[in-house]
Amino acid sequence: MSTASPGTSPPSAGYRSVFRDGLFAGQVVIVTGGGSGLGRCTAHELASLGATLALVGRNEDKLLAVQHELSADHPHAGGHRIFPCDIRNEQQVRDTIASIVRDLGRIDGLFNCAGGQFPARLEKISLNGWDAVVRNNLHGTFLMSRECYTQWMQDHGGAIVNMLADIWGGMPGMGHSGAARAGVWNFTETAACEWGHAGVRVNAVAPGWIASAGMDSYDEHYQALLRSLKRKVPLQRFGTESELAGAAVFLLSEASAFINGTVIRVDGGVPNARHSFPLPAAGRTIEYNGFPRYQPPTGLQEQTR
Structure with a gap:
């Protein structure tokens, strides 16, 4: 009998990780935004390698499903546990980290995956809208990191991986998120310096256009724009959730023990594309998808008439 949660399909096979078995055995890793998308996939990757997960997010039902x-x-x-928490609330974050230490006994890694934004031009963004995105993407990352460090x-040492985005050269259409993610980048480099003496490494991943379920939350106009974007990628495709998860897990692992203050771009080479060089159509495409529960967003499927 399948034990898959309601609304999900059972996996056809286990998570196919590129890392060695038992890599995170005996370790506790926190994943914020663990109830969906990139956080969910990364949680599966880590669990397949033996980690005990502390799933943090605002939606308790989504956390329970994962x-x-x-x-x-x-x-x-x-032993995986859920910890409903609004990462923008300082006291909630402080109490949540204390609960994780009490209930699970340790914190070896933190993946600050939670975030959110909405498409809008700068002149259309209200102060409340700007504040909501910055508090979620920047303030939440800071609060979770600070409390994991101090508590x-x-x-004991540990590894922190933060979430950026393809912010290089600005982020037109999502300036609030771009500003917040740029702040996370600087915070990552600062924390890597200040906390390195304690054996704490702080790095980041910067996803480009990853075909994650979160893309279905945008309206049809923006989804039409998203569908056109893969032609601007030198690899001529979107990334998978597993490809982003693999980069985050590498930075959380012992294999990156001398990597600190670094950002890994997972974007197919978008910043390297130039207007003066027309990108050829893809002659072949090779992607990694080790997550059997992965379901690409329907909004990225090419429309047919």
């Missing part, structure tokens, strides 16, 4: 998935797909890890990592 918790059930992890227990069904990766029973050898087990555990400064005495």
